Amino acid sequence: MDDTPIAITQPVVKFLEWFGDFGKFCWRVAGAIFNWPFEAEEFLHQLDVIGSKSLPLVALAGGATGVVLSLQTRESLTRFGAKSVLPAVIIFSLIKETGPIITGLVVSGRVGAGIGAELGSMSVTEQIDAMAVSGVNPDKYLAATRILACLVALPLLTLAADAAGILMGWIATTLAEPTSLSLFLNNGLKGVRFSDFLPPTLKTALFGLIIGTVSSFQGMNTRGGTEGVGRSATSSVVLSSLFIILADVVVVRLIIALYP
């Protein structure tokens, strides 16, 4: 008996099942978000855990990106006689793409793993079941609050990453060739339009939505003890990062189409 059809169909079925279950989870959580009363205290707690506690890492990543952009592009631009546009290249690159995507990926690593592991651990120790039998909806208390916190925190963290990147980009530039911050900003922001800044920053709300929903889903569906918790933490990061990259491709194309 040839096992090939089963070997091929089983992963496909599992893949489709995952999407089906994920869709049902999203539908339940969407219903729970609009179900009064809102868990405001838990939402603010998660905003602190996800937002303010990610700030140093995001700022560091943004800052490092600013330095690298300055070091890498300086040489190339000098070669082509376009050194004067260095501030604009750094700022455009940061606000349009590098800042948002770096923020999304850094937060998916830190927060995605955290949510996956925390909810996974709660799941295998029956704490989520305990919540349900207390008459409290875990989708609303655990998932909705984390998803909304990610959704709100990501654009704010992106601003921090952009600011840190621009600041560190200026420092790296001025160390090579002294330039005042105001001149650097004036040169860099001269051609920046509202549409260059706002859509890329707001698209990170979608990244937050992805991190929150994927990690909460993976965590709340954890099976298999501590090994399962590890798997959930890993899969939360991997899937969140993958979906962020895919979503970025689509959203960038959309932004270009809407703001030519």
Next chain:
Amino acid sequence: MENNNKESPVMVDGLRKSFGAQAVLNGITLSVAKGEILSVLGRSGTGKSVLLRLLIGLDKPDAGSIRMNGEEITQLGPEKLNEARRNIGFLFQQAALYDSLSLEANVEFPLLRHLKQAEGNPRERARELLASVGLDKDLKKMPSQISGGMKKRVALARALALNPAVVLFDEPTAGLDPITAAEIGQLIVDLGKQRGMTSIVVTHDMHAAKYFSNRLVLLSAGTIVVDGTFDDLQKSTNEFAKRFLSDSA
């Protein structure tokens, strides 16, 4: 008979549940009277804990009816199910305390969401409940700082927080020393007497079951093989019941 059934807070009829090809519960029918303490006995993997999970709607049965406090649990949507669960307490085998919350906050958690203003202050009620299980000195401790027996007592206080009509206990004495197990057993008996609560206790501990139960059922291969008092179990001619009893002695 019909009148009796109407008064039963727990009524199960033709309950079936399978996981894949394995049939765990194979047509369970039972009712539990108000204030009764029913022990559910059986070998590991015979579906005792599954039965409790079905009774509180954590899992859905493949077939059959479950009426808890007059409501058909199997037909309820999420919101109605949450409402129905307010009248059912559940003590988990591993206590399942929220490890990010203090003991006081653990007990307060359901109260904050369900206690109406006129029904009292959630914090005071949580403290009263913890005092009733002898833990009024450890309110601010975290679950990681207390023993297994203490965790069970906190979980019991939390299960009783909303003053449920029915309490389900999953292995309440498992992993506890004999003295703590006896204390938990005594708490279950006291609850039945003082509050008139109906209790269903899943246990392997035959001695504890004999001590606190009014009635017991023995499960084997997904069906009830004995339903009656401890004396009925002793007199049973069922082969599995005889073996279960002799091995427990």
